[in-house]
Amino acid sequence: MKTLLSALALLASISIAQAGPKEDASQVIERWSKAFVNADLDGIVTLYAPEATMIGTLGKVVMTKPEQIRKYFETAMLNSRPTDIALQSAETLVIDDNTVVLSGLDTITGTMKDGQPYTSLGRVTFVLAKRAPDWKILHLHRSPLPK
Template structure:
């Protein structure tokens, strides 16, 4: 019996040790949301691959360089505090063992003139494994239309 329980424990630990590409990608998006909410510019920028592409919520250009992404979040995360970012619903497609696309709807809150603002949006993350790390290689967010 002891051998059986040990075997079950071993199988369970191996199964949880490697969750899979989808779960790994969602962990990156979860870290992104926490860094956004906590206003941690370095933490959020470090989630992006050096060659990542990004279009912010009201972006009028594709950001292609780490310094552009840093500048975007330096402004975004240091205004209208406190802020939150919550992924309300999403779907994920595993492209291969090292690439996952996550699309969904989110809610971003902020504070303007002492009043809470709420912005519903559409968001896409492409998360890819670079070396041993999962990183954002593409992100796009746009406001949800009013109608």
């Protein structure tokens, strides 16, 4: 019995240890989505690497500094309150053990500052990299889905 329990514990630890880059990066995207919907500015910003770049949905410049990314989300959260973000279709490309690209189509729903509901269909690409010991967002680009 003790041997069986030891074997099960070993198998469990192996399966946990075998979570790969795709799964690790997906967890970052899940945390990002949760922070976004909860309007958790600090939660979003801490997921980005210091050298991250970003082009937001309504962005007109490539942001290259953490304070620019923070300001973008701060302004976005003042003007609209997201209530849900969902990936309808996404593909994950594992470049190597430390780099993952996720591209897909998403829908963001929420309420504008004036109380009007909104739905934003978009195309999104995240580039994530392992920065010991955590995974960080190196780049985010989101643009409206053409009609």
